[in-house]
Amino acid sequence: MNKGHQNYLNMWLYCLKRCSYCNFNKYILQNQNHAVMTECLQKETQTSLQLSQVSRISSVFFGGGTPSLAQPSTIAAVLETVSKHTGLSDDAEVTLEVNPTPAGKARLKDFTAAGVNRFSIGVQSLNDGHLRILGRDHDSQHALWTVSEARTLFPGRVSVDVMFALPGQSVKSWETELKKLLLVCDDHVSLYQLTLERGMQLFKPVDSGELSVPGDNVTAVMYNSARGVLEKAGFRQYEVSNFAKNNAVSEHNIGYWRGCQYIGVGPGAHGRFVPLAVGGVQREARTQTLEPDVWMREHHGHGTRRRIQLDHGGLLEEVLVMGLRMNEGITQQGFAVLLGRVSIAGQHLTHNAA
Structure with a gap:
């Protein structure tokens, strides 16, 4: 059992409209079935946690799209699934991206009640x-x-x-x-x-x-x-x-920049972790199915569309690209993680919801 921590990112890919500068994987919200979406997110969360065999989650990031368009009950259900199958650290950072519209402002208290403790x-x-x-x-x-x-x-926060x-x-x-x-x-x-x-x-x-x-x-x-x-x-x-x-740094994003592992859940999500439950020994880069409707239709525990085993060269490239973004640069510990000389503590779970 991996007793380290992972970060978890949940992306809600729906928006009411597409901004003129946006070229991301986003979809215009129309007749969204929140119940089905919530069920798929919970199912994929459970499956991904079981694959990684992580014991605790140190941060959760609900990004998008416009995740403040999601129902607070969906956020609560995802966090409940994490707690049930792995557990959230007592000091876990749970961030929700918010579009500052009157509707978004009005729901902040509801998202707080659902378990969010940081807003972006x-x-x-x-x-x-x-x-x-x-x-x-x-x-x-x-x-x-x-x-x-x-x-x-x-x-x-x-x-x-x-x-x-x-x-x-x-x-x-x-x-x-x-x-x-x-x-x-x-x-x-x-x-x-x-x-x-x-x-x-x-x-x-x-x-x-x-x-x-x-x-x-x-x-x-x-x-x-x-x-x-x-x-x-x-x-x-x-x-x-x-x-x-x-x-007041973003602990979740620091995990990416330091090359820690994370799990991606939801349409278009990206993840980087070692699937210990299936005997994996190398970190995999995983990409979930992009289109929300297709992702929901093909859901059989998870909607992973692509899996690539990362060799040391691939890992080195990621650590260099991410680590050089930070003022601390690339630490000796970062290279030790890359070379497999220390445990995978400080992992991250990435969840992508649409």
């Missing part, structure tokens, strides 16, 4: 014009209200996402916006540069010149400026995009 809020911008360009379905006031409510429920290098954005306007956000945000901030790719709705108007985004040099100044503003406000950068004060 997709503010993205406090400029209403930018929010419209990004295709967001909230405005700046909705974002501020949601952050305030979340902080009331979990002070010190609320993260906000904010984007820069947006169309028409200047270094000065970016600094002003970030300082405004810091007046209300909690102890964790994630910065993301707008990156456009073919297939995104926003790509065409930028590519045609209809909209103009900051150039690479200006974008670099924006990033460095933000680092300075956050540092002055007491935040410590611990990863390329992530900043925390009062040690």
Whole structure:
């Protein structure tokens, strides 16, 4: 029996609409059968936990899509399954990504009652014009209200996402916006540069010149400026995009960057773990079926579509790519885990729900 800890990520791939900068595996919410989805998530969770033979779960991350569109009862059912078949650590971090709409804000208490103890809020911008360009379905006031409510429920355990290098954005306007956000945000901030790719709705108007985004040099100044503003406000950068004060780091994501094992559950989920229950000795990269409807139809305990055994070369590549994102770099212990010289404590479970 693996007595280590794993992290568990649950992704809810449905959204009410697709944002103009999004190119992820997402689906527009229509007539979702929450009961069937919940049953499949529970079944896959149980099967995956049995395959890994992990004894405790140290973190759970409900991501998306828009997981705040899921019913709180679904979140509670998944967490109950984890507790029943493995167990949650007493200090387990249970994060839910939240879209800061009035509906999302109104359900925060219900998600808290379901077992969530940390919120990650997709503010993205406090400029209403930018929010419209990004295709967001909230405005700046909705974002501020949601952050305030979340902080009331979990002070010190609320993260906000904010984007820069947006169309028409200047270094000065970016600094002003970030300082405004810091007046209300909690102890964790994630910065993301707008990156456009073919297939995104926003790509065409930028590519045609209809909209103009900051150039690479200006974008670099924006990033460095933000680092300075956050540092002055007491935040410590611990990863390329992530900043925390009062040690409010995302323990779940740190597990990825340190090369720990994790289990993915739900449509399109990715996992990296050793399937001990079937005699596995090498870590496998597992990908679940992408499309939610297909995933539910073919569900026989789990919807794993692809399994790849990772050799030392593959593991080394992942550890290097992930580890170099952190300010601590790649530790000696990280290489020891890679080479199989220490136990797989600190594993992570990834769950992907749609």
